Amino acid sequence: MIKRILVWDVPTRVFHWLQALSFAAAYLTAFSERSRNYHVALGFILLGLLVFRLLWGFVGTRYARFRSFLFNPKEIVAYLLALAKGKPAHYLGHTPVGSVAIWILMSLGIFICVTGVLALQDDASDVVVQMHGVATNVMLGVIVLHLIGVVMSSILHRENLVAAMLTGFKPAKSGEGIQRSYTWLGVLMVVAVVIFWFAYVRKPLG
Numbered sequence: 599m600i601k602r603i604l605v606w607d608v609p610t611r612v613f614h615w616l617q618a619l620s621f622a623a624a625y626l627t628a629f630s631e632r633s634r635n636y637h638v639a640l641g642f643i644l645l646g647l648l649v650f651r652l653l654w655g656f657v658g659t660r661y662a663r664f665r666s667f668l669f670n671p672k673e674i675v676a677y678l679l680a681l682a683k684g685k686p687a688h689y690l691g692h693t694p695v696g697s698v699a700i701w702i703l704m705s706l707g708i709f710i711c712v713t714g715v716l717a718l719q720d721d722a723s724d725v726v727v728q729m730h731g732v733a734t735n736v737m738l739g740v741i742v743l744h745l746i747g748v749v750m751s752s753i754l755h756r757e758n759l760v761a762a763m764l765t766g767f768k769p770a771k772s773g774e775g776i777q778r779s780y781t782w783l784g785v786l787m788v789v790a791v792v793i794f795w796f797a798y799v800r801k802p803l804g
């Protein structure tokens with residue numbers, strides 16, 4: 599019998615959507631000197647979210663843990679071959695190919711934030727500033743691939759992955775759902791981000 603089972607806990611969902619929002623807003627505020635403080639505040643928020651996600655990858659719930667989407671090259675190739683035949687295996691968490699985009703997105707996110715912080719220093723080199731911009735454009739490309747992958751996977755497996763990232767639930771036969779959603783932690787994350795935003799915008803660094 600198909601049941602709705604909980605796959606994504608609240609902190610993972612809050613991380614995902616706040617990360618998408620802060621990246622998009624940081625991108626849009628990057629081009630004008632007037633919106634620089636907003637850009638920097640959003641960058642710090644993104645960095646904070648990524649640091650949280652790094653920790654949650656070790657102590658979080660089953661499908662949020664890194665070891666649940668740490669696939670070896672053989673598994674990735676096997677998934678791709680099955681995909682080419684139109685019969686990819688179904689995963690409750692991230693798929694082997696989806697996980698590649700996710701590892702790249704998280705690594706690039708950290709790289710962009712770190713180069714952004716370095717670029718804030720008075721003696722920042724042009725190379726650092728350039729790397730910050732180039733990595734951001736590479737990230738945009740990976741996000742496009744990520745979105746194509748989400749749509750394709752939703753069609754192939756006849757499941758709405760975006761709805762799952764919003765509600766946390768997926769339809770599945772097995773009883774392999776997570777037991778706790780950690781709503782309190784998700785709420786705490788939103789509160790921390792809002793407090794940081796207003797505190798920073800009132801009194802920016804430098």
Ligand code: HEM
Nearest residue numbers: 610614617618621691692693696700703741748759760763
């Ligand atoms: C409207 C835009 C977006 C949609 C609809 C979307 C959708 C999704 C979905 C459905 C998943 C789960 C995939 C799965 O089931 O395996 C996911 C995961 C993920 N997405 Fe997005 N995404 C969007 C934007 C972004 C952006 C802008 C970024 C990066 C800045 C991003 C980074 C990630 C990451 C890192 C994960 C893994 C989440 C985790 O395990 O914590 N996404 N996304």
